Amino acid sequence: MEVTFRIRRQNPEDPAKKKPYWQEFTLQNVAETDRVLELMHRIKWEQDGTLAFRRSCSHGICGSDAMRINGRNALACKLLVRNVGSKIQLEPILGLPVLKDLIVDMEPFFDHYRSIMPYFVNNSPVPANGRERIQMPEDQVFMNDTGNCILCACCTTSCPSFWANGKYVGPAAIVQAHRFVFDTRDEATAERLDVLADPDGVWRCRTIYNCTPACPRGIEVTKAIGEVKLAVMRGTNKGVIKASDIKVNH
Numbered sequence: 001m002e003v004t005f006r007i008r009r010q011n012p013e014d015p016a017k018k019k020p021y022w023q024e025f026t027l028q029n030v031a032e033t034d035r036v037l038e039l040m041h042r043i044k045w046e047q048d049g050t051l052a053f054r055r056s057c058s059h060g061i062c063g064s065d066a067m068r069i070n071g072r073n074a075l076a077c078k079l080l081v082r083n084v085g086s087k088i089q090l091e092p093i094l095g096l097p098v099l100k101d102l103i104v105d106m107e108p109f110f111d112h113y114r115s116i117m118p119y120f121v122n123n124s125p126v127p128a129n130g131r132e133r134i135q136m137p138e139d140q141v142f143m144n145d146t147g148n149c150i151l152c153a154c155c156t157t158s159c160p161s162f163w164a165n166g167k168y169v170g171p172a173a174i175v176q177a178h179r180f181v182f183d184t185r186d187e188a189t190a191e192r193l194d195v196l197a198d199p200d201g202v203w204r205c206r207t208i209y210n211c212t213p214a215c216p217r218g219i220e221v222t223k224a225i226g227e228v229k230l231a232v233m234r235g236t237n238k239g240v241i242k243a244s245d246i247k248v249n250h
């Protein structure tokens, strides 16, 4: 089959291409099982080597090829032609500065990520086994879902609250915070909840719900944000998540 791409391009460093513009590419001999990312490689290798986009793993794990595909955030390596049709429009994700074509500056996104202390904190003496801080399976399930985040930014850059105010910490950072706030071994809950109680923290989420369907990992983003909001309100993570609310990952 034939597939037509319409790609939003821009090169802020080139005076002639400073403003965004659309460019079309047509590919022949495309199978409906081809992935969008493979076809982008074909465009780059066969038609225009200057087309710029990020990618690494090609298997939905690294999170580097998030983009707007036919108006919705997705990973180009996870979508097949049969999922999107023969006319494919590609744009960079919204709310972050464009560096070139489909590549955006992720630094503001990672600044928010760093702000929630995305690392395990435990200053208690090393346990008797001398090796690891054991966690029981019934406690591990609290962070089952949010622990699957690959930091692709599909959620944050689909959030109108983030588009309106780039200082909003954003759903991805809250998902990461959730993973540590509900880790029974972590000892920095109070500090994290303080960061999230900031005016640009969790309360900027207006429950618009764009983030949840945008997540390529199927994480229940809005639900996780709701749980973090409850923890901030109560000043503790205790009793916020009920065992009956926990999603089972298969």
Ligand code: SF4
Residues within 6 Å of the ligand: 063, 148, 149, 150, 151, 152, 153, 154, 155, 156, 171, 172, 175, 214, 215, 216, 217, 218, 219, 221
């Ligand atoms: Fe990507 Fe989902 Fe993590 Fe958001 S929560 S950064 S959409 S994996």
Ligand code: F3S
Residues within 6 Å of the ligand: 158, 159, 160, 161, 162, 170, 171, 204, 205, 206, 207, 208, 209, 210, 211, 212, 222, 225
């Ligand atoms: Fe935005 Fe998701 Fe909240 S889209 S407003 S973070 S529910």
Ligand code: FES
Residues within 6 Å of the ligand: 055, 056, 057, 058, 059, 060, 061, 062, 063, 064, 065, 075, 076, 077, 078
């Ligand atoms: Fe790694 Fe798509 S290239 S997630």
